Amino acid sequence: MRRGRRSGLYTLVAVHSTALGPALGGCRMWGYGDTRAAVRDGLRLARAMTLKAAAAELPLGGGKGVIMVPPGAPVDAERRRAVLLDFGDTVEAFDGRYVTAEDVGTSEPDMAVIAERTGHVSGLARARGGSGDPSPWTALGVEEAIRVAGERVWGDASLAGRSVAILGLGGVGAKLARRLADAGARLVVADIDPARRATAEALGAQWTTPPEALAAAVDVLAPCALGGVLDEDTVPALRCRAVVGAANNQLADDTVADQLAARGILWAPDFVVNAGGIANIAAELDPGGYAPERAEARVRGVAATLRAVLAEAEAAGVTPLTAALARAHRRLAAAGS
Numbered sequence: 001m002r003r004g005r006r007s008g009l010y011t012l013v014a015v016h017s018t019a020l021g022p023a024l025g026g027c028r029m030w031g032y033g034d035t036r037a038a039v040r041d042g043l044r045l046a047r048a049m050t051l052k053a054a055a056a057e058l059p060l061g062g063g064k065g066v067i068m069v070p071p072g073a074p075v076d077a078e079r080r081r082a083v084l085l086d087f088g089d090t091v092e093a094f095d096g097r098y099v100t101a102e103d104v105g106t107s108e109p110d111m112a113v114i115a116e117r118t119g120h121v122s123g124l125a126r127a128r129g130g131s132g133d134p135s136p137w138t139a140l141g142v143e144e145a146i147r148v149a150g151e152r153v154w155g156d157a158s159l160a161g162r163s164v165a166i167l168g169l170g171g172v173g174a175k176l177a178r179r180l181a182d183a184g185a186r187l188v189v190a191d192i193d194p195a196r197r198a199t200a201e202a203l204g205a206q207w208t209t210p211p212e213a214l215a216a217a218v219d220v221l222a223p224c225a226l227g228g229v230l231d232e233d234t235v236p237a238l239r240c241r242a243v244v245g246a247a248n249n250q251l252a253d254d255t256v257a258d259q260l261a262a263r264g265i266l267w268a269p270d271f272v273v274n275a276g277g278i279a280n281i282a283a284e285l286d287p288g289g290y291a292p293e294r295a296e297a298r299v300r301g302v303a304a305t306l307r308a309v310l311a312e313a314e315a316a317g318v319t320p321l322t323a324a325l326a327r328a329h330r331r332l333a334a335a336g337s
């Protein structure tokens with residue numbers, strides 16, 4: 001963790017594991033109330049990245065970058081550039097053990113600024129030889145996962161007529177909404193940013209408040225905003241049959257998986273469902289470089305991973321979370337030896 005000499009703002013990098021490869025994880029730019037909250041978030045997100053890469057059988061470890069901006073006060077363009085350069089220096093200090101990418105609050109042009117200070121940047125624009133913004137790929141992976149949940153719960157992977165509530169209509173949420181609408185799903189959507197309402201209306205989706213979206217009577221709830229949305233207060237209010245979304249760290253803690261199972265709600269582990277973005281980035285490491293066709297096949301692999309996790313959970317009589325953690329830990333243990 002460092003205080004940037006250009007911006008005066010704190011940036012941090014958390015490396016959770018390099019057992020399977022360099023620790024890859026996006027850079028989150030967010031208004032945290034205090035540095036402890038930022039550190040806690042960075043550490044939790046880094047662990048989730050380890051599990052995600054391991055469960056998806058990617059040659060990557062887990063890490064995360066965080067840029068702490070003042071809460072509620074927008075950062076002007078000059079200071080934004082300054083803090084991105086400061087973050088680039090923090091990344092460079094890890095000498096390749098951490099590789100950054102986009103996450104909440106950062107975008108493809110931001111990666112180009114970070115790349116002025118370090119070579120350990122993925123998700124650069126296609127024109128620069130990178131794999132580009134991962135969010136469309138994450139959305140594709142989430143769609144695949146919703147279809148797999150459909151197979152399990154209703155014996156039908158089709159999205160036509162399926163009702164889905166999407167919480168968070170940002171980079172991933174909006175692209176997921178478009179994909180689901182095109183496939184014939186009925187959508188209820190919410191975001192704390194009122195500017196997203198236009199996107200909802202353009203899709204013919206019903207716009208509502210975040211608490212109402214969370215408790216909507218729908219087939220599937222897709223959390224696509226920030227983490228911690230499922231806890232002992234929100235789970236009893238859910239009226240969906242399955243929860244399948246992009247947000248990292250959806251559960252306030254691991255015991256919430258048991259509460260969801262007890263209510264008969266299928267929770268598809270977030271780190272399995274949202275691996276599409278990192279699967280696309282991993283294609284940058286392929287011999288010969290990034291090729292979208294190969295990347296797409298890997299992203300669609302989210303379906304096979306989730307199918308395997310749900311089958312293992314059923315066979316062992318455990319929650320999908322327990323089965324997914326066991327899968328990730330098996331792979332990490334094999335690498336450790």
Ligand code: NAI
Nearest residue numbers: 134135138168170171172191192193210225246247248277
């Ligand atoms: P984003 O920043 O583009 O979108 C997040 C959206 O959620 C914003 O529109 C924001 O206004 C909204 N939001 C924030 N708090 C909210 C709340 N309490 N209720 C409703 N809406 C709220 O971020 P992005 O990239 O779409 O990521 C969404 C989630 O998916 C994050 O948890 C991220 O870590 C995760 N994820 C993203 C990946 C990617 O490829 N971008 C890959 C894997 C996971």
